[in-house]
Amino acid sequence: MIRTKDLTVRFGEKVAVDRADLHVGEGEVVLLSGVNGCGKSTLLRVLAGLLEPSSGSAEIAGQAPDTAAVRALRGFVQDDPPLYEYLTSHEHLAFAARLWGVPVEDSLALLARFGAEDWAGTLIRDLSLGTRKKVGLAAALTHRPRLLLLDEPFNGLDAGSCDELALLLKEARDEGCTVLLTAHEPQHVEQLLDRRIFLDRRGHA
Ligand SMILES: Nc1ncnc2c1ncn2[C@@H]1O[C@H](COP(=O)(O)OP(=O)(O)OP(=O)(O)O)[C@@H](O)[C@H]1O
Numbered sequence: 001m002i003r004t005k006d007l008t009v010r011f012g013e014k015v016a017v018d019r020a021d022l023h024v025g026e027g028e029v030v031l032l033s034g035v036n037g038c039g040k041s042t043l044l045r046v047l048a049g050l051l052e053p054s055s056g057s058a059e060i061a062g063q064a065p066d067t068a069a070v071r072a073l074r075g076f077v078q079d080d081p082p083l084y085e086y087l088t089s090h091e092h093l094a095f096a097a098r099l100w101g102v103p104v105e106d107s108l109a110l111l112a113r114f115g116a117e118d119w120a121g122t123l124i125r126d127l128s129l130g131t132r133k134k135v136g137l138a139a140a141l142t143h144r145p146r147l148l149l150l151d152e153p154f155n156g157l158d159a160g161s162c163d164e165l166a167l168l169l170k171e172a173r174d175e176g177c178t179v180l181l182t183a184h185e186p187q188h189v190e191q192l193l194d195r196r197i198f199l200d201r202r203g204h205a
Pocket residue numbers: 011014015016034035036037038039040041042043
C-alpha cells in the first residue's frame with residue numbers, strides 16, 4: 001500500500017528525512033516511531049500529498065500521493081488538524097460528507113462515538129484541542145478510507161475517547177484498512193500493531 005525509496009526531505013540545510021525506504025503492506029497496522037524531531041510528521045505529510053520530497057520517491061497503491069485516486073482512499077489526521085475555524089463542527093462535517101458523497105449522519109455518528117455531539121453547533125475556533133481532534137478524526141474517517149495516516153491521534157483525547165478511537169481503528173483494520181500512525185504513548189494501539197518502523201535521528205528508516 002505504501003512504498004518509499006530513498007525518500008529525502010530537506011528544509012534548507014536541515015535533512016528532516018534521510019533516504020527512507022519504507023514498505024507498508026495492505027491491511028497492516030504500523031507504528032512509525034523515533035525520537036522528537038526525527039522526521040515522522042514530515043514523512044506522513046509527504047504520504048498525505050502535502051509536501052514534495054527533495055529527492056527519492058513515495059507511492060501509495062502504486063501512485064503518487066497527491067493524485068485524486070489516492071486522495072479518495074486516504075484519510076489523514078494531523079496532530080492539530082487544520083479545520084475551517086469559522087464553521088461549526090456540524091457544518092465542517094457536512095462539508096466533508098458532501099465532498100465524499102456520504103450522508104452527513106455518518107459523519108455526525110462518528111463525532112457522537114467520541115461523545116462530542118454536544119459540540120456540533122460550536123464554531124471550530126472555540127473548541128478545545130481534544131474536541132478539534134475529534135472533529136478532525138470524524139472528518140477523516142467519514143468516507144471509510146482504505147488507508148489511514150494518523151499523526152499522534154491519541155494526543156489531547158480523554159481516556160474514554162482513546163478507548164473509542166482504538167476500537168474504531170480495530171474495526172477499520174478488520175475491514176482491511178491499512179494504518180500508519182505515530183504515537184509517543186502507543187499503549188492504546190499496542191494490541192493492534194503488526195509492526196513498528198523506527199526512524200533514526202537523521203530520519204533514516
Ligand atoms: N516546515 C519546516 N521548516 C523547517 N524545518 C522543519 C519544518 N518542518 C519540520 N522541520 C524540521 O524537520 C525535523 C523533523 O520534524 P518532524 O516534525 O517531522 O519530526 P517528528 O519526528 O514528527 O517530531 P515529534 O516527535 O516531536 O512530533 C525537525 O528538525 C524539524 O525542526
